[in-house]
Amino acid sequence: MALVNCENITLSYEGRNVISDLTFHLGKGEYLCIVGENGSGKSTLLKGILGFVKPSEGTISFDGIAQNEIGYLPQQTDRQKDFPASVSEIVISGCLNRMGFRPFYSSKEKNLAARNMERLGISSMVQKPYNELSGGQQQRVLLARALCAAESLLVLDEPVTGLDPVVTGELYELIRKLHQEGMTIIMVSHDVSAALKYADLILHLHHNGYFFGTRREYEQSPFCMMLKPGGDEE
Amino acid sequence: MHISDFLSYPFMVNALIVGLLVSVCCALLGVSLVLRRFSMIGDGLSHVGFGALAIATVAGVAPLTVAVPVVVLSAFILLRISERGRIGGDAAIALISTSALAIGVMAVSMNSGINTDISNYMFGSILALSRSDVILSVVLAVIVLLFFLFFYHRIFAVTFDETFARATGVKAGLYNTLTAMFTALTVVLGMRMMGALLISALIIFPPLTAMRICRTFRTVTVCSLLLSLFSFTAGLFLSFLYGTPAGAGIVVTDLVFFLLFSIAGAIRRK
Numbered sequence: 003m004a005l006v007n008c009e010n011i012t013l014s015y016e017g018r019n020v021i022s023d024l025t026f027h028l029g030k031g032e033y034l035c036i037v038g039e040n041g042s043g044k045s046t047l048l049k050g051i052l053g054f055v056k057p058s059e060g061t062i063s064f065d066g067i068a069q070n071e072i073g074y075l076p077q078q079t080d081r082q083k084d085f086p087a088s089v090s091e092i093v094i095s096g097c098l099n100r101m102g103f104r105p106f107y108s109s110k111e112k113n114l115a116a117r118n119m120e121r122l123g124i125s126s127m128v129q130k131p132y133n134e135l136s137g138g139q140q141q142r143v144l145l146a147r148a149l150c151a152a153e154s155l156l157v158l159d160e161p162v163t164g165l166d167p168v169v170t171g172e173l174y175e176l177i178r179k180l181h182q183e184g185m186t187i188i189m190v191s192h193d194v195s196a197a198l199k200y201a202d203l204i205l206h207l208h209h210n211g212y213f214f215g216t217r218r219e220y221e222q223s224p225f226c227m228m229l230k231p232g233g234d235e236e
Numbered sequence: 237m238h239i240s241d242f243l244s245y246p247f248m249v250n251a252l253i254v255g256l257l258v259s260v261c262c263a264l265l266g267v268s269l270v271l272r273r274f275s276m277i278g279d280g281l282s283h284v285g286f287g288a289l290a291i292a293t294v295a296g297v298a299p300l301t302v303a304v305p306v307v308v309l310s311a312f313i314l315l316r317i318s319e320r321g322r323i324g325g326d327a328a329i330a331l332i333s334t335s336a337l338a339i340g341v342m343a344v345s346m347n348s349g350i351n352t353d354i355s356n357y358m359f360g361s362i363l364a365l366s367r368s369d370v371i372l373s374v375v376l377a378v379i380v381l382l383f384f385l386f387f388y389h390r391i392f393a394v395t396f397d398e399t400f401a402r403a404t405g406v407k408a409g410l411y412n413t414l415t416a417m418f419t420a421l422t423v424v425l426g427m428r429m430m431g432a433l434l435i436s437a438l439i440i441f442p443p444l445t446a447m448r449i450c451r452t453f454r455t456v457t458v459c460s461l462l463l464s465l466f467s468f469t470a471g472l473f474l475s476f477l478y479g480t481p482a483g484a485g486i487v488v489t490d491l492v493f494f495l496l497f498s499i500a501g502a503i504r505r506k
Contacts, residue, residue, distance in 0.1 A: 079397070085271060091452060095392060106389070134451070147400070
């Protein structure tokens with residue numbers, strides 16, 4: 003069984019089915035990019051994977067990890083931009099899924115947080131306030147938090163939104179590095195060129211139907227034309 | 237005037253105990269409420285509390301037996317409205333606040349005419365506190381303190397990023413509900429002393445003032461707690477000296493601290 007299994011799922015948002023009869027499997031260590039126009043159901047699918055909405059039909063299951071062991075990188079909210087919190091306070095909150103009923107973090111969790119900050123090159127800013135960091139640094143902090151929660155799967159929701167091209171490139175490289183270290187990645191993106199550059203597998207959601215396959219297969223498919231500049235949509 | 241004079245009146249001792257405990261609750265709950273943009277909930281609750289107290293007085297029943305269930309119920313409703321985050325959420329809160337206020341004023345006026353009762357509810361009176369208020373506030377403060385101590389990290393996670401917290405299995409809805417419920421109880425307990433129009437200042441001022449200078453969640457929480465305790469004591473003493481309503485004295489002290497911290501924060505950022 004693969005790490006992530008979506009079998010014939012139907013998901014609805016505000017009473018409307020936005021995804022119907024979707025099936026895909028993601029093996030350990032694979033890199034999947036989910037693309038599609040706005041409103042095609044990308045966010046709803048993420049909510050399904052994270053367990054916020056239950057599929058009305060079909061099943062979403064995981065092999066070897068629990069649903070709360072997904073390392074999730076949500077889109078930033080305005081509220082967070084001026085939130086008083088230190089880098090370490092945020093990163094270690096990714097360990098909450100390991101706490102059970104314990105009220106406080108143990109040294110094991112503190113070490114895990116420190117290791118992940120080192121992994122993402124933010125060790126020098128441990129005590130810095132989050133709201134004084136640049137956009138790229140903030141994403142690294144949230145990614146380090148996701149790594150604390152992640153056993154083997156990272157789910158990234160539009161990770162490069164609002165970043166300049168240089169920082170965007172750095173973040174993609176960082177994600178590539180994590181993938182090479184064995185992380186399974188699911189990334190929702192508007193950026194088809196990045197998807198084609200980094201991902202092994204592409205899931206393209208569309209109002210009527212979807213495409214799921216390897217990057218090569220996708221490049222040959224009519225779906226690919228839709229999102230490319232000069233294609234017949236967007 | 238000596239500090240022992242201040243404490244020689246039993247009602248002053250009651251006011252000090254209840255006030256300090258309510259301040260602790262307000263400061264802790266306030267950090268989470270303000271950061272989540274739920275400041276208006278405290279304000280809405282106090283107006284609903286006023287309406288409930290007024291009706292209880294007119295009906296001749298014990299004030300808390302009406303106010304507690306009504307305000308707790310309103311807290312859930314206001315929380316749901318705020319969580320939706322749609323346009324009109326704040327308008328809906330304003331609608332509920334003013335309606336409750338109007339109903340309360342109607343109830344009291346039809347019964348006795350606008351007079352001391354209304355004034356006491358709106359601006360508070362330290363004479364209103366009884367022995368049972370002291371006991372209630374001890375119980376509430378202990379529960380709120382334990383809630384914060386044991387769930388501190390989870391409360392941080394839900395406050396900073398509810399979506400992420402839910403993804404890691406934190407029951408965000410439960411924390412929101414408990415926060416709303418504790419806020420409702422704190423407001424009901426504190427409003428007769430602070431006044432319906434002023435109790436929400438106790439929730440909003442300390443965290444906002446702390447945030448002028450502090451930059452981490454932990455320091456904001458601790459600073460907010462200390463500010464809240466200090467402003468309450470200083471404000472109560474001030475009103476005792478000048479014979480003004482306690483609530484007003486406390487809020488003015490809060491305002492002074494807010495301005496001082498804002499200036500200090502602006503200088504530091506330069």
